[in-house]
Amino acid sequence: AQKITQTQPGMFVQEKEAVTLDCTYDTSDQSYGLFWYKQPSSGEMIFLIYQGSYDEQNATEGRYSLNFQKARKSANLVISASQLGDSAMYFCAFLTGGFKTIFGAGTRLFVKA
């Protein structure tokens, strides 16, 4: 069965520093996608970044990058130069062939001034 794990319930980072949020997944499928979403205190779910299983390069979107290690089945989100507005809940999600995206439990990030 497909499974996705975020082992860090909460993380603290100093403003302007980089932070890595962990995500591991378990699947026997070869074709899959990995997504990261941000949920600020206002509650909406904001898509951040996508990585496909066949993508040879790590995905990047501005200050967000995805450290994809296929053999380890990990897809960690790296946020560079953290800002106060990055304080939020972050969800890793996994999608294989089909329609059912599986979401992790989330990591709450606190950015300190």
Add this chain to the structure above:
Amino acid sequence: NAGVTQTPKFRILKIGQSMTLQCTQDMNHNYMYWYRQDPGMGLKLIYYSVGAGITDKGEVPNGYNVSRSTTEDFPLRLELAAPSQTSVYFCASSYGASGGYTDTQYFGPGTRLTVL
């Protein structure tokens, strides 16, 4: 484009009441989804639809019903509300890419429902 819109934003129901949560998307997406998010938890899929007239159950469908008569709309019906249905409900949509694993979902702002 408004994206995915949901109404209402907040609602309080009494046990046993019924209501419909509305969801509309203007991105011409084929796939639509309903999730619930309990406090401090991740998202659980209630129902999804791959096109008008086609719906299927997700992980936690009990106590809910859906319909999809148009591409744009995907309402979620709660019958006989129970306190266990207190949650935040998110509607999402995606294009429905061939192969399925590249499909990014875009979410509405959510409906916060309390059942007392």
